[in-house]
Amino acid sequence: MCITFGSPLLGNKSFSQAISKEKWGGNFIHVVSNHDIIPRLLFAPITPLTSQLNFLLPFWHLSITSPEFGNLAVQVSDKEKAKLFTAVLDYLEAATHNGKPSGSILFHPFGNYFFVSEEGALCVDSPVTIIKMMHLLLSTSTPSRSIEDHLKYGEYVNRLSLEMLNQKNSLLRNIPNSSDEAWLELAIQSSGLADKESAVIPAKECLMLARMGPSPALNATSLALKLSMVIPYRAQIEWYKSWCDEQDDEKGYYDSFKTSAVACKRAMKINTNRQTLAIFWNNVIDKFEKKELPHDFDQRAKWVNASQFYKLLFEPLDIAEYYRSGMHRINGHYIKHGRERRSKGLVELYEK
Template sequence: MDSRTEVEGSMFETSHVLGALLASSPLLTQAWTSCLRANAGSASFVVDRSDDAVFVAFSGAQAAASPCAASSGLGGGFFEPVPLYSGAHELFAPLGRGEEDDGGKPQPVLLQAGALRSFMSLYRTSEFQLLISETQNKSVVLTGHSVGGCVASLLGLYFLCSSSVQPNAPTPASLLCITFGSPLIGNETLSRAILRERWGGMFCNVVAQHDIMPRLLFCPLNSMPNQFTTIIHNLMQSWCVSMRSPQCSRSKLHLPDDQKAELCQYISMHIREASAAEQKHHMGPYRPFGNYAFCSTEGAVCISDPVTVLKMLHLAFITGDASSSIEEQHVSYGDLISMISENRQFKKRLDFEEYETKSNYSMGVSLALEASGIGVQEMGAMEAREWLELSMCQRPKLNSASLAIKLAKVTPCRAQIEWYKALCDDDMGYYDCFKLRKTPKRDGKVNMNRIRLGVFWDKLLSMLQDNKLPHDFLKRDKWVNAAQFYKLLVEPLDIAEYYRCQLHKTRGHYLSHGRERRYEVFDKWWNEDKESSKKAADRKRSKFAGLTQDSCFWAKVEEARECLKNACGEKNPTKLVELWHYINGFESYVNGLIERKEVSIDVLAPRSSYSLWVNELKEMKLKQAHNLPSSSVLVGVTGGM
């Protein structure tokens, strides 16, 4: 199989085939049946047991009927995005680390207020403990209709977070969360955290073509015109009544056509704006996560890429007449699932001639487009096809493979720096050799290799920031370890260049004013890779490390040398105490590194900056020992020098 055939195969199977598989399986029917029971009952959830799995369904009727959710002030109550507060933060700890924006500022996880309150209320009940007991070590399907899907999603996240923090926690053996017409529950940071943890595949959000509820929270609820809040209020009340009925099939409310058309146009406009902002990395209040199963009478198509999900939420909605079914679609998932399942074997898909003229790739896109309910002649069909192609071609994976090849090509640059380091270790160490440029020709080659490696890693970070790499990229030890090795090897050279050019005199010291952001990002990667960082922490060395484990070690040496120099001429006792406090702290820190053998042998080279600092410190302590009594303030600070 050549590479093109392999790519086409993956394109074909990622959307339409997965959607068809889901539609033909009993999962959706079983999950929806459990949702009907939950909506019709008086409890917040029901548990259904089958031979293969335990289904836990959460009621959407109770939450939809709450005053907060159904009030006219939609944005100020149930659907308001709020950060994780103290108790919730502990339950969802792996998600609470947050992400950084382009400026490196941490962005908090925001969750839908009503859903979070509902979950926390459930968490504090005895029924929740019984639920934990019912689901422990079993195959579990969590499900919910409407706002009940939000609580189901949060319970799924709770289980995943618990097993991540405590491997022996009482959690299901396997987990799948299926929601029907669920509103969005979190922001961009939550979506990225779920992708980072590789949990997206455990969530499947079933969305009908013209259901407004999964699209509602793209609108600015706090500033929504009064006529629309009134319509939505009435719709939610009507849906609640329909959910509580055993059939749960039809809304009892019939709105005037002009009102429905205006509301659909308003929602469509804001979905379009949200998807446009997403391409510019604007972090709005809500963003989808997990897999989305877009369903129409023509079939189902599964999409996992968040950007494509946003686009399809808009394009599927504007296809056909959304206003004609706005009252019914949200409570008609049972009819839709039955229709898809019944029609799948008998419906004629595409003309036979098209099968003969199209490749697997093109056929996969056409079938996915049809399953989403978007006809080839419909408005937005061309754009939808382009986004499906982009989503189905798995471009991020191809970019990742391309980066792996480029990493191999820059490996000789890294190897030459390692060779250079080995040559310098016994004299003054490669930090000082590079800083002083003892061998200009050789040092020039090392400098070019340093620059090439920096360009490669900056490009990688740019691609990651632009969502051009798989979202689980940082779960791959290969890249985390490669970034850590690069940082430990090359950052000392960056520090040397910084001080060689005297930049510390104009900008300030390296640690606070000169460190490249890439190294801060790599620090975060390494610290978040629990397995790698734990292995490094538990390792007991019998000989010195190949690379000093603190990549900023030489910047700290430079600051310590300046402190020692300043201490020689400082007359102010208060400032002198501060200087010696820093010097003694650094001395203790380095002694710990040396004792644990976490420094490279070049640190102890006879003419290294560190060895020179140690000698200067000894000389100064000897001088202070013979100083006049007026210097007694220093004796206490330096431990009786």
């Protein structure tokens, strides 16, 4: 277990995804104060803020290591504090665009973020929600408090330890009967935003979006049901392959399908089945790439076997259709220019 206070560990996008995929997120807890500007600095370019940080870093260092000498550090003017505060707030707001992390940020959250305040604590693990909550919580602060709050983690932890039961009892008397509303109300009160009118509604929307997002487990269950529904189409193509293999011309199902007349009823039926299964597997790959499926989805025997069986049975038909329709004359050969995204995705998932 790794616990940080006011200084969450850094991670780029690939590292964050790896932590999530391996289910290691629960091993990291980053305690972040609602108003502390230090964790938010990770989302802002340091160069434009160098002058302010040159004064603030010694202040924080002395205040933590030798509290009696903290005031000896060169103080930052209110104007410079406001400039730093506004810049970080703006960068945080821009860090998520259209509900997704901005491609320009180098730091991506991972693990669990434990936002602490005088009213309680709120735990969040969604990267997008973490960034949005960082922005909303800081927006309720002031330049001076955002700097001073970095020195108060000991107070927050002690208060939470001593008052957790009393606070829990007081909260339970004021929550709605609905379980969804109760969860949201408790989250808002624990975050310290209950009396911040400008931030309450955006915070509720942010938390509800994270809660109502696609469930990987449910998505996997839904795909399993759909897989059972398309198995008959696969069985028909298996029958077609066996039928082709038994013919006297010994052409096999690749050449038989490639050279069959477009209007041939049997070929039309097989091509329709091929397209139906293509839609299904495109959907599987799409959901996996969007992180909408369980992290170990690509390691589950059922899906490994099903995808390999599909690729071996159906890609020859994709190749045959590509050349039969003359697409190689327009785009070039299949491997470089015609291979479908689903086939590439399955190779990437299960043969890497």
